[in-house]
Amino acid sequence: MKTLKLLSLLSFAFLLTAFSSQPISEGYKVGDIATDFSLENIDGKMVSLSDYKDAKGFIVIFTCNTCPYAVAYEDRIIALDKKYASKGYPVIAIMPNDPEVQPGDSMEAMKTRAKAKGFTFPYLMDEGQNIYPQYGATKTPHVYLLQKTKKGNEVKYIGAIDDNYKDANAVTERYVENAVDALLNGKEIETTETRAIGCTIKVKR
Amino acid sequence: MKYVLSLLVLLFLGCKEQPSKPGANALTKSNTERLDGLTIVDYDGLKPYLHIDDEKLHVVNFWATWCAPCVKELPYFEALSQTYGSDSIDVLLVSLDFPNKYETNLLPFIEKNKLKSAVIALDDTDQNRWIPAINENWSGAIPATLIYKGEKRKFYEQSFTEEELNKEIEQFLNK
Numbered sequence: 484m485k486t487l488k489l490l491s492l493l494s495f496a497f498l499l500t501a502f503s504s505q506p507i508s509e510g511y512k513v514g515d516i517a518t519d520f521s522l523e524n525i526d527g528k529m530v531s532l533s534d535y536k537d538a539k540g541f542i543v544i545f546t547c548n549t550c551p552y553a554v555a556y557e558d559r560i561i562a563l564d565k566k567y568a569s570k571g572y573p574v575i576a577i578m579p580n581d582p583e584v585q586p587g588d589s590m591e592a593m594k595t596r597a598k599a600k601g602f603t604f605p606y607l608m609d610e611g612q613n614i615y616p617q618y619g620a621t622k623t624p625h626v627y628l629l630q631k632t633k634k635g636n637e638v639k640y641i642g643a644i645d646d647n648y649k650d651a652n653a654v655t656e657r658y659v660e661n662a663v664d665a666l667l668n669g670k671e672i673e674t675t676e677t678r679a680i681g682c683t684i685k686v687k688r
Numbered sequence: 689m690k691y692v693l694s695l696l697v698l699l700f701l702g703c704k705e706q707p708s709k710p711g712a713n714a715l716t717k718s719n720t721e722r723l724d725g726l727t728i729v730d731y732d733g734l735k736p737y738l739h740i741d742d743e744k745l746h747v748v749n750f751w752a753t754w755c756a757p758c759v760k761e762l763p764y765f766e767a768l769s770q771t772y773g774s775d776s777i778d779v780l781l782v783s784l785d786f787p788n789k790y791e792t793n794l795l796p797f798i799e800k801n802k803l804k805s806a807v808i809a810l811d812d813t814d815q816n817r818w819i820p821a822i823n824e825n826w827s828g829a830i831p832a833t834l835i836y837k838g839e840k841r842k843f844y845e846q847s848f849t850e851e852e853l854n855k856e857i858e859q860f861l862n863k
Contacts, residue, residue, distance in 0.1 A: 551786065678826070683755075
């Protein structure tokens with residue numbers, strides 16, 4: 484009898500997960516207020532969102548040195564910062580991997596990569612890996628577009644940078660640009676969530 | 689009208705799908721290409737492989753040669769056919785390597801590691817369409833694995849130890 488009860492409970496749970504349309508992973512959804520942080524930048528200084536008094540919001544991107552998808556997007560991340568930092572939406576890049584698991588993502592390696600590519604934005608180490616789980620980032624690259632509101636930094640868009648990782652020239656939808664443009668023009672963001680393939684965030688098992 | 693239409697589509701999708709077994713049919717479609725024996729598909733070309741309705745347990749692993757945790761767990765998937773018998777289990781390795789790396793990385797990797805499981809390369813940039821179509825909860829991180837038999841399906845956005853993988857396989861086989 485007990486097993487029967489357990490079984491029906493289990494199948495009920497299965498049904499729930501099978502038909503739920505919401506991702507079960509934790510983390511922010513569009514409309515949530517994102518946490519601020521104090522993380523070390525490649526120049527040795529600590530960076531927080533609250534340092535940016537004049538910003539209207541932030542393009543927070545979880546990215547790293549070692550993921551081919553992240554590397555494929557480096558130039559486009561630089562372009563996003565060049566285009567939107569002056570308009571009030573700077574890029575804040577956060578490297579979420581554990582460098583002990585992924586040595587290519589050590590602070591030294593981050594410095595080297597940022598210098599070689601000429602990053603114009605902070606490239607922060609998620610020391611202790613406490614920030615990415617709160618955001619709910621699962622991979623690199625993974626974008627969270629935030630808008631400053633009275634309540635705090637509100638999540639407005641989650642997902643990919645655009646719809647073609649292979650070829651920047653073949654992109655048909657610039658998800659992040661469209662979202663920031665909408666915020667700048669006081670319009671509704673059409674696409675607030677997208678999916679893309681990325682590299683899992685590296686943690687000790 | 690749009691609502692009715694999507695409802696119809698949902699109903700249709702909900703019905704038991706019985707696509708022809710991939711193989712001869714799927715491979716002659718225009719959404720399939722070949723390169724030195726490597727089958728390259730877009731999502732429409734991959735889809736039939738995710739819905740094979742036979743007596744076998746189907747294990748579909750999404751991986752790439754550049755993905756360290758994927759490469760690490762690959763031997764566990766490779767061992768499945770031997771452990772459980774190729775009559776009862778079918779393993780498909782879906783590579784997400786970049787197309788410009790097929791010849792330089794993927795094919796040499798298959799060769800060097802003498803992969804026994806079927807390998808297919810998925811080349812479809814419209815990820816925002818096919819990721820949720822494969823599983824609504826998949827954020828897009830790899831490794832990821834789909835295990836299914838008949839109508840029972842489970843999706844795993846995680847890497848496996850050999851023990852964990854075998855445990856999942858046994859849960860499917862013992863039903």
